[in-house]
Amino acid sequence: MTKRGKTGGIFMSIAFYPGSFDPLTNGHLDVLLQALQVAEKVVVAIGVHPGKVPMFTFEERADLIRESLLDALPEKRRDIEVVSFDNLVVDAARAYGARLLIRGLRDGTDLDYEMQMAGMNRQMAPDIQTVFLPAGVASRPITATLVRQIAAMGGDVGAFVPAPVLLAMKNKLKR
Template identity: 55%
Template structure:
């Protein structure tokens, strides 16, 4: 039976850390759906549609190399409901450090109560990518710093357009 994984996040912007987790998720499931969260309570740098477009562009070659089926959806509301709409049985979450682990364990517990059939899978970030966060990338870019080591070239271009020097 084909296995579908749902990998939710804000991806504002997509980083090498996100793509690392996604690459490993391709090994766990036949189909991976990346869910771009559109939270009305947050003011993202990039609109949800633009984040989805960047994810498709950056991750499609990785999916092709892995022979994985891949898609990106924009969702609002509960992650477990978006995962159910995607037919997912796995919920993929990346971990960078202990703080992520503590938060994600709480979320996994709550999600398990809301959707008992959805199994959360934690994938630790590669050691060289653990310091990367989308928040730090946005801050560095806004201050004119070089973020090329942290994000794909397409994201570097979008950030440069957003924060011209």
């Protein structure tokens, strides 16, 4: 999707996909795979909040995203970059040259919230467009919070997360 601008320069479409990804779910992966169809490069941005204690460290989450993409779509492994951010999403997106902000939608509740966020982001950064991508039917009920809760209570989350994440969760919860 490289385009020529009015001055003849070439633009590369870079999308910014922010989230906590703690853990990466099949829904996250579904949205990432869709994002790779609308942008040449996707910057997967893991929000790091000092007040929150995640299940996985930033490094573990970054590795799990890369491994899961490698399993799902190995030819696209060079088309993503995994980074951390702790500032406004639009400021982080700009820092990576992104013009698209990817947001996944599961249902109408997500849409209501995401529309508010898109409106605020548009006010702060009119040069960055929010793109909503619907989660596939199988991944609509999945949330990372529910996955963590089910796993912590000994439930099987294999249907909700990519294989590398399942293995990492099992190892993490053994400790």
